[in-house]
Amino acid sequence: MPIQYDETRRMFRLDTDHTSYVIAITEAGYAAHLYYGKRVSHFPDAKLLRQDEYPAPDVLPREKLTYLNALPFEYPTDGVGDFRPGALGVRNAKGQPGCELFYASHAVTEGKEGLPGLPASFPGEEQGVETLSLVLADPALCLTVTLLYSVFPKEDVITRSVMVRNDGKTPLVLEKVLSASLDMDDRNYEAISLDGNWARERHICRRPVGFGQTTVRSIRGESSHQENPFLALCTPDTNEEQGEVYGLLLMYSGNHIESAEKNQFGFMRLSSGIHPDGFSWNLGPGETFAAPEVICTYSGEGLGRMTRNYHDFIRGHVIRSPWKKKPRPVLINNWEATYFDFDGEKIYALAKEAKQFGIEMLVLDDGWFGHRNDDNSSLGDWKVNESKIGSLAELSQKIHGLGMKFGLWFEPEMISVDSDLYRAHPDWALQVEGRTPTLSRNQLVLDLSRKEVRDTVYGEIHAVLQNAGIDYIKWDMNRNLTNIGGIGTGREGQTELLHRYVLGVYEMQERLITDFPDLLLENCSGGGARFDAGMLYYSPQIWCSDDTDAIERLRIQEGTALVYPMSAMGAHVSKCPNEQIGRTTPFDTRANVALAGTFGYELNLADLPEEDRKKIPEQVERYHRYHALIADGDYYRLHTWTDAEPYDCWMNAAKDGSEALVTYVQVLGRPSTNSAKVFLRGLLPDARYEIQEECGTKAVQEYGSFQPLTEGWGDVLMNAGFPVPALGDFQSRLYALRKI
Numbered sequence: 172m173p174i175q176y177d178e179t180r181r182m183f184r185l186d187t188d189h190t191s192y193v194i195a196i197t198e199a200g201y202a203a204h205l206y207y208g209k210r211v212s213h214f215p216d217a218k219l220l221r222q223d224e225y226p227a228p229d230v231l232p233r234e235k236l237t238y239l240n241a242l243p244f245e246y247p248t249d250g251v252g253d254f255r256p257g258a259l260g261v262r263n264a265k266g267q268p269g270c271e272l273f274y275a276s277h278a279v280t281e282g283k284e285g286l287p288g289l290p291a292s293f294p295g296e297e298q299g300v301e302t303l304s305l306v307l308a309d310p311a312l313c314l315t316v317t318l319l320y321s322v323f324p325k326e327d328v329i330t331r332s333v334m335v336r337n338d339g340k341t342p343l344v345l346e347k348v349l350s351a352s353l354d355m356d357d358r359n360y361e362a363i364s365l366d367g368n369w370a371r372e373r374h375i376c377r378r379p380v381g382f383g384q385t386t387v388r389s390i391r392g393e394s395s396h397q398e399n400p401f402l403a404l405c406t407p408d409t410n411e412e413q414g415e416v417y418g419l420l421l422m423y424s425g426n427h428i429e430s431a432e433k434n435q436f437g438f439m440r441l442s443s444g445i446h447p448d449g450f451s452w453n454l455g456p457g458e459t460f461a462a463p464e465v466i467c468t469y470s471g472e473g474l475g476r477m478t479r480n481y482h483d484f485i486r487g488h489v490i491r492s493p494w495k496k497k498p499r500p501v502l503i504n505n506w507e508a509t510y511f512d513f514d515g516e517k518i519y520a521l522a523k524e525a526k527q528f529g530i531e532m533l534v535l536d537d538g539w540f541g542h543r544n545d546d547n548s549s550l551g552d553w554k555v556n557e558s559k560i561g562s563l564a565e566l567s568q569k570i571h572g573l574g575m576k577f578g579l580w581f582e583p584e585m586i587s588v589d590s591d592l593y594r595a596h597p598d599w600a601l602q603v604e605g606r607t608p609t610l611s612r613n614q615l616v617l618d619l620s621r622k623e624v625r626d627t628v629y630g631e632i633h634a635v636l637q638n639a640g641i642d643y644i645k646w647d648m649n650r651n652l653t654n655i656g657g658i659g660t661g662r663e664g665q666t667e668l669l670h671r672y673v674l675g676v677y678e679m680q681e682r683l684i685t686d687f688p689d690l691l692l693e694n695c696s697g698g699g700a701r702f703d704a705g706m707l708y709y710s711p712q713i714w715c716s717d718d719t720d721a722i723e724r725l726r727i728q729e730g731t732a733l734v735y736p737m738s739a740m741g742a743h744v745s746k747c748p749n750e751q752i753g754r755t756t757p758f759d760t761r762a763n764v765a766l767a768g769t770f771g772y773e774l775n776l777a778d779l780p781e782e783d784r785k786k787i788p789e790q791v792e793r794y795h796r797y798h799a800l801i802a803d804g805d806y807y808r809l810h811t812w813t814d815a816e817p818y819d820c821w822m823n824a825a826k827d828g829s830e831a832l833v834t835y836v837q838v839l840g841r842p843s844t845n846s847a848k849v850f851l852r853g854l855l856p857d858a859r860y861e862i863q864e865e866c867g868t869k870a871v872q873e874y875g876s877f878q879p880l881t882e883g884w885g886d887v888l889m890n891a892g893f894p895v896p897a898l899g900d901f902q903s904r905l906y907a908l909r910k911i
């Protein structure tokens with residue numbers, strides 16, 4: 172039983188296969204956090220609770236109590252003497268702050284429910300998932316707070332979310348509702364986050380957590396290029412295979428905060444949820460607010476285990492699309508091939524050419540609608556530009572006639588000032604009256620908190636899909652939110668607008684995949700600004716980055732795959748010199764790196780040298796051969812490139828150890844060095860493997876004596892290593908291992 176309650180101790184123990192989480196109800200009725208970490212088979216003693224620095228609530232009567240600054244809380248509140256960051260801030264009908272929560276009741280149920288209007292993980296095929304609903308109440312506010320914990324034993328995951336209900340007769344204001352808070356003693360923890368910018372998203376960043384607050388956040392209205400909604404704490408000895416790691420991943424696509432605060436007692440509080448800046452929620456009598464889910468995992472076996480927990484969990488319990496188990500059609504996208512400069516014939520010619528090489532889908536990117544020939548106009552006018560491309564239905568028919576699928580780009584959340592939609596409804600853009608709105612990429616953001624706006628835009632998209640027979644959509648979102656005011660919203664609703672906007676996006680995507688259940692949806696936001704678990708609930712894949720350079724992609728994809736599965740990472744082979752960085756890399760290396768994600772092309776095939784063109788059918792075939800292994804197998808980071816050792820290496824191993832694929836990329840070549848030795852993982856120690864070079868660029872010097880290994884024992888390859896010859900700049904190798 173994953174969830175147990177010990178009535179005499181008033182303790183809950185939540186067990187996954189390798190972890191335990193313990194909650195204690197103190198005598199005073201507080202829900203206290205007792206333990207999270209490696210699995211224990213006994214209930215701890217209540218004396219483990221830290222109550223010593225201040226007179227403890229259970230020692231003194233409430234009226235004699237000073238501060239609540241020492242007790243580890245399951246869900247800390249603001250305004251009553253806990254000076255660490257609270258998870259919940261409430262004001263009563265008079266505007267006075269403060270909230271104090273006491274145990275009211277609990278229930279343990281099988282399975283897991285969804286959350287109203289929000290993405291939420293689900294049990295799927297897994298047996299033994301259980302949910303604890305821990306109900307806390309503040310009698311002074313007539314407020315009920317239900318803490319939800321769902322236990323997924325196999326993946327060592329506990330998800331958390333919170334429902335806040337106003338049971339009184341007067342309105343309340345929620346100023347902050349975080350989704351999870353985790354109190355623990357500090358052990359010199361280091362923080363790991365995924366940071367970056369446009370075209371270099373989600374680089375792994377590790378730093379010590381000092382006194383005060385270490386935060387990851389976005390106030391951009393989306394999860395952002397800059398700081399992904401993920402934070403892990405690890406002990407300083409942590410590497411891929413050892414060390415203790417706590418990961419929090421927020422399943423939400425708007426403003427967020429993840430923070431670790433170390434206080435004067437060497438105490439650590441970790442929390443995650445919607446960023447309170449610009450947020451407050453009016454909770455009328457009888458109303459409930461649901462906070463998004465946080466996916467928590469603990470690994471006692473380093474970062475590698477954390478990664479594999481998240482991959483298994485997201486694949487099994489977050490991504491719903493029927494596409495998740497299916498190989499994705501290898502696509503050609505016209506964006507970097509043509510930008511806005513195309514017509515129907517050019518697109519058809521690109522499809523026809525692609526078809527010859529075995530490419531399976533054409534994606535028509537930005538510029539097919541309104542009068543959009545650059546990025547100054549037409550967002551919001553989802554009407555086919557027939558003078559540019561002719562009939563979309565006919566183009567779609569012709570492409571289908573080639574035996575290919577047909578995909579289309581939309582940017583549903585945006586409005587151009589030069590658009591019929593804006594001319595008809597200028598008030599539909601987010602704006603603050605009397606203030607000139609901030610443009611970004613010449614566009615404004617639609618107020619998707621309004622139903623009529625969502626209905627109109629969705630209606631137009633629906634009509635295009637239905638008329639033209641579209642198999643795939645790239646749902647783009649190319650700017651951050653500013654001037655977050657709504658013309659159709661009253662005074663009190665303005666602070667709810669940002670969250671309602673995110674709920675609006677979720678509602679539209681839910682409608683889309685319900686109405687078109689076979690549609691392959693790929694989310695995108697100026698590259699990877701909304702690569703988060705919330706979006707993965709709706710789309711099985713997300714465009715990882717606008718940076719398609721194979722070398723830049725190493726860091727981007729490594730960071731992304733720290734948490735998110737490879738099957739979700741949009742990755743394409745593009746032209747050289749690369750559009751974003753000007754670098755020229757071998758065609759094979761570009762394909763080997765893109766193979767780590769959902770494989771495709773984004774270039775004009777006609778411009779490629781003949782020797783590269785010839786390789787495409789083999790690359791497409793390779794994607795199909797290895798898709799299941801890469802998408803469903805276990806991922807291991809074997810080496811991250813540094814100045815001293817400028818190569819990158821990772822592998823994907825089948826869960827049963829029967830096969831594996833090793834990708835090695837030499838970022839810079841070095842003279843006079845030995846061949847690199849990589850230590851493989853995920854193999855069966857006693858199995859013998861045949862090793863085949865799948866795809867390789869030329870070595871700088873294959874030294875006369877270098878003899879590639881063609882067979883080896885699992886334990887030898889993992890412990891003694893596997894040698895790779897010295898390669899030059901940007902060269903790469905793929906090695907396939909198969910159990911003999």
Ligand code: GLA
Pocket residue numbers: 506536537580647649695696697698714716717
């Ligand atoms: C964004 C996307 C690109 C492309 C352009 C089109 O930048 O990330 O892939 O679709 O928009 O305008």
